[in-house]
Amino acid sequence: MPPPAPGFPTTEYAARVQRAQVRMAANGLDALLLTTESDLRYFSGYLTRFWESPTRPWFLIVPLSGKPVAVIPSIGRALMATTWIDDIRCWQAPDLHDDGVGLLGDTLRELAGEGAQVGLPMGLESHLRMPLADWARLQQASPGLDFTHDYEITRTLRMVKSTGEINKIRAAAQVANRAFARVPEIASAGVPLDQVFRRFQMLCLEEGADFVPYLAGGAGQGGYMDVISPATPARLQRGDVLMLDTGLLRDGYFCDFDRNFSLGPPSDAVQSAHSRLIEATHRAADIARPGTTAAELYHVMAATLNSSDSSAGRLGHGLGMQLTEGLSLIPDDHTELQAGMVITLEPGIALDGGRIMVHEEDIVIGARAPEFLSHPAPTTIATLDV
Amino acid sequence: MPPPAPGFPTTEYAARVQRAQVRMAANGLDALLLTTESDLRYFSGYLTRFWESPTRPWFLIVPLSGKPVAVIPSIGRALMATTWIDDIRCWQAPDLHDDGVGLLGDTLRELAGEGAQVGLPMGLESHLRMPLADWARLQQASPGLDFTHDYEITRTLRMVKSTGEINKIRAAAQVANRAFARVPEIASAGVPLDQVFRRFQMLCLEEGADFVPYLAGGAGQGGYMDVISPATPARLQRGDVLMLDTGLLRDGYFCDFDRNFSLGPPSDAVQSAHSRLIEATHRAADIARPGTTAAELYHVMAATLNSSDSSAGRLGHGLGMQLTEGLSLIPDDHTELQAGMVITLEPGIALDGGRIMVHEEDIVIGARAPEFLSHPAPTTIATLDV
Numbered sequence: 001m002p003p004p005a006p007g008f009p010t011t012e013y014a015a016r017v018q019r020a021q022v023r024m025a026a027n028g029l030d031a032l033l034l035t036t037e038s039d040l041r042y043f044s045g046y047l048t049r050f051w052e053s054p055t056r057p058w059f060l061i062v063p064l065s066g067k068p069v070a071v072i073p074s075i076g077r078a079l080m081a082t083t084w085i086d087d088i089r090c091w092q093a094p095d096l097h098d099d100g101v102g103l104l105g106d107t108l109r110e111l112a113g114e115g116a117q118v119g120l121p122m123g124l125e126s127h128l129r130m131p132l133a134d135w136a137r138l139q140q141a142s143p144g145l146d147f148t149h150d151y152e153i154t155r156t157l158r159m160v161k162s163t164g165e166i167n168k169i170r171a172a173a174q175v176a177n178r179a180f181a182r183v184p185e186i187a188s189a190g191v192p193l194d195q196v197f198r199r200f201q202m203l204c205l206e207e208g209a210d211f212v213p214y215l216a217g218g219a220g221q222g223g224y225m226d227v228i229s230p231a232t233p234a235r236l237q238r239g240d241v242l243m244l245d246t247g248l249l250r251d252g253y254f255c256d257f258d259r260n261f262s263l264g265p266p267s268d269a270v271q272s273a274h275s276r277l278i279e280a281t282h283r284a285a286d287i288a289r290p291g292t293t294a295a296e297l298y299h300v301m302a303a304t305l306n307s308s309d310s311s312a313g314r315l316g317h318g319l320g321m322q323l324t325e326g327l328s329l330i331p332d333d334h335t336e337l338q339a340g341m342v343i344t345l346e347p348g349i350a351l352d353g354g355r356i357m358v359h360e361e362d363i364v365i366g367a368r369a370p371e372f373l374s375h376p377a378p379t380t381i382a383t384l385d386v
Numbered sequence: 387m388p389p390p391a392p393g394f395p396t397t398e399y400a401a402r403v404q405r406a407q408v409r410m411a412a413n414g415l416d417a418l419l420l421t422t423e424s425d426l427r428y429f430s431g432y433l434t435r436f437w438e439s440p441t442r443p444w445f446l447i448v449p450l451s452g453k454p455v456a457v458i459p460s461i462g463r464a465l466m467a468t469t470w471i472d473d474i475r476c477w478q479a480p481d482l483h484d485d486g487v488g489l490l491g492d493t494l495r496e497l498a499g500e501g502a503q504v505g506l507p508m509g510l511e512s513h514l515r516m517p518l519a520d521w522a523r524l525q526q527a528s529p530g531l532d533f534t535h536d537y538e539i540t541r542t543l544r545m546v547k548s549t550g551e552i553n554k555i556r557a558a559a560q561v562a563n564r565a566f567a568r569v570p571e572i573a574s575a576g577v578p579l580d581q582v583f584r585r586f587q588m589l590c591l592e593e594g595a596d597f598v599p600y601l602a603g604g605a606g607q608g609g610y611m612d613v614i615s616p617a618t619p620a621r622l623q624r625g626d627v628l629m630l631d632t633g634l635l636r637d638g639y640f641c642d643f644d645r646n647f648s649l650g651p652p653s654d655a656v657q658s659a660h661s662r663l664i665e666a667t668h669r670a671a672d673i674a675r676p677g678t679t680a681a682e683l684y685h686v687m688a689a690t691l692n693s694s695d696s697s698a699g700r701l702g703h704g705l706g707m708q709l710t711e712g713l714s715l716i717p718d719d720h721t722e723l724q725a726g727m728v729i730t731l732e733p734g735i736a737l738d739g740g741r742i743m744v745h746e747e748d749i750v751i752g753a754r755a756p757e758f759l760s761h762p763a764p765t766t767i768a769t770l771d772v
Contacts, residue, residue: 006616006618047616048602048614048615048616049599049600049601049602049614049616050602050614052599052600052633052709053600053708053709053710054511054512054513054708054709054710054711055510055511055703055710055711055714056699073699074699075614075699076614078611078612078615079612079614079615082615092699093699094510094511094699094700094714094716095718096510096714096716096718096719097718099510120518121517121518122517122518122519122522123517123519124441124480124482124485124517125440125441125480125517126440126517126518127440127513127514127515127516127517127518128513128514128518129513130513131507131508131509131510131511131512131513132506132507132508132512132513132514133508133509133535136508149519194596197596198591198592198594198595198596199591201587201591201597201598202588202591202592205584205585205587205588205591206584206588208584209584210580210583210584210616210617211587211598211599211601212587212597212598213435213438213597213599214435214438214439215435215597216434216435216436225464226464226465228434228435228436228461228462228465229434229464229465229468230392230433230434230435230596231596232392247438313442313459313460313461313478313479313480314480317441322439322440323438323439323440324439324440324441325440325441328441328480330480330482332481332482332483333482
């Protein structure tokens with residue numbers, strides 16, 4: 001199946017905005033003010049790696065009716081003009097005296113009016129991507145505007161993916177599936193782990209990734225110590241368990257899953273741990289239906305594992321435009337699954353000597369059994385170099 | 387020359403903290419509170435791609451004396467324990483009821499005391515990487531703490547690089563130098579631009595990049611339209627100018643420069659534009675000494691170009707742990723260059739029909755002539771496919 005065409009039709013963005021506006025009206029909001037890459041892109045389609053530069057702030061205003069309005073640095077005008085957004089207001093950033101704050105305040109007052117309620121993402125996983133001093137200045141200069149919580153409108157909308165979004169995440173996962181199938185080409189005893197990391201990213205790109213912003217993993221005798229450390233030049237050895245966990249991007253959407261490999265035949269402890277991780281994943285998948293809660297997925301995995309790796313803090317999460325977004329598989333998250341959610345199942349298990357093993361799959365919640373976007377790993381751990 | 391060893395000796399971090407503490411004392415600050423990847427890493431050495439996940443907040447407190455204290459999610463404890471930081475306080479994130487705010491407030495009160503002045507980056511290029519609601523909660527729960535501006539201490543310290551940091555940026559630039567030299571292997575008439583983007587990232591990785599978070603560019607007949615758009619599948623044609631601009635990472639430090647290529651012999655207009663870009667770069671480099679201002683570099687380039695590409699807003703910037711950081715080459719930035727600053731010279735030029743060309747080099751400011759970290763491009767534009 002060929003990957004989907006880049007971007008989305010305008011109808012997709014219009015539908016997102018309409019859903020937001022219904023919720024804004026219900027909550028008495030006159031506008032949403034958005035500042036982060038993923039929130040801007042969700043409503044506008046503005047896709048660029050330029051956010052890697054922290055210098056310039058970018059703003060998108062979603063009014064109670066009509067299309068969003070972009071208030072952005074002039075360097076972004078040409079690209080924004082290729083999206084469905086018509087009203088694009090620019091300043092030349094960086095401006096040491098007024099880096100868009102005046103233009104933003106004027107635009108908000110024009111669109112939302114005096115006494116308007118302007119909602120911003122303020123809760124879990126959010127941040128305000130503008131200098132705090134400018135945020136204070138905006139509030140001081142806008143006594144007629146009431147800046148308030150966005151009632152999680154953007155976050156909760158983004159948690160449920162459209163068919164078009166699922167197609168993009170599937171395409172990203174297919175790239176990673178192909179790259180993982182080629183790990184035997186790049187990993188064997190004697191190869192430095194940092195070289196494996198570089199070569200695995202090259203495989204992801206060769207198989208169709210646009211960018212590989214995230215690659216974590218580890219390698220160690222009978223398990224690894226940690227899953228977020230940079231790769232060292234230590235050479236793989238027989239008896240190592242190698243884990244690679246990629247978050248690669250294709251057309252602005254992530255996949256996020258990992259695979260474990262045994263260098264040479266696995267020990268009984270490693271094979272047993274891997275079997276339990278796979279069993280936990282499938283027990284969770286078996287109950288992953290609309291109405292099941294995030295906490296229930298956590299508990300079914302934790303019960304299978306007997307020893308959950310508590311340091312990770314969760315056994316899975318949502319994903320999409322960000323590597324992680326939306327719900328968390330933790331005991332306290334009682335969010336109910338809905339058809340169209342894309343989540344990871346990510347059980348971890350503690351082994352002797354502080355070692356761990358982690359497994360991760362990506363699934364789409366549907367009316368019946370979830371679809372695995374990652375090719376589900378078999379119970380038997382993959383082996384290299386045998 | 388082999389690349390430098392990973393990380394820095396503890397003395398490097400101790401020196402950074404000491405410099406910060408001198409400035410904190412001078413400004414009456416009792417602590418710095420830092421929340422972003424680069425600010426945390428600057429004082430701690432904590433290096434991971436895990437920041438790609440927006441879910442968890444991370445905090446580092448720099449007290450007026452003594453080592454920084456980390457207040458972080460438990461998933462980061464093992465890696466943080468490998469740095470020079472001893473005092474690591476963790477909570478299990480995400481916590482839907484208190485995602486580190488209580489622990490952070492307690493730690494700040496313990497370290498800084500009642501009535502303490504706690505400085506945060508609030509100015510240009512900064513943001514607070516924690517939910518706004520949690521920021522409000524922290525302030526409400528800490529009436530005895532006065533949260534205030536950090537007087538740009540972190541930003542201005544980070545603008546002047548140590549020898550160790552320059553070595554890392556040089557190593558990153560050398561990777562890119564080698565990758566750019568291999569562009570003829572991957573780019574010729576008929577190759578889709580998105581394929582060139584993927585293959586160029588693969589070259590960067592093969593030559594030693596750890597990650598390639600940023601690649602921009604463009605291609606078009608006699609110049610390109612935009613430098614921040616994603617690559618399309620449009621095939622390169624004779625007469626195109628291809629530009630690739632990479633920000634690759636090696637051991638946590640970026641390089642950031644570009645190269646232009648003509649597909650087939652360049653037109654007179656393209657060669658002339660390229661010559662002027664190179665001339666502008668060297669005129670700026672010729673005066674880039676301690677005491678010269680950022681604005682002076684801007685003006686010498688703008689005068690050479692006659693037509694500056696105004697949409698970009700600046701003709702260069704600092705770089706280091708971020709793709710862009712520190713000063714901006716704009717008329718209003720009167721920051722004086724200091725030995726140890728690493729900056730880009732990035733003139734742009736407008737051509738007919740809305741097309742542009744942009745050139746970029748990376749230099750280190752020293753007592754005498756600046757060192758070029760990028761191999762300076764020759765006046766004659768490189769050609770492919772001739």
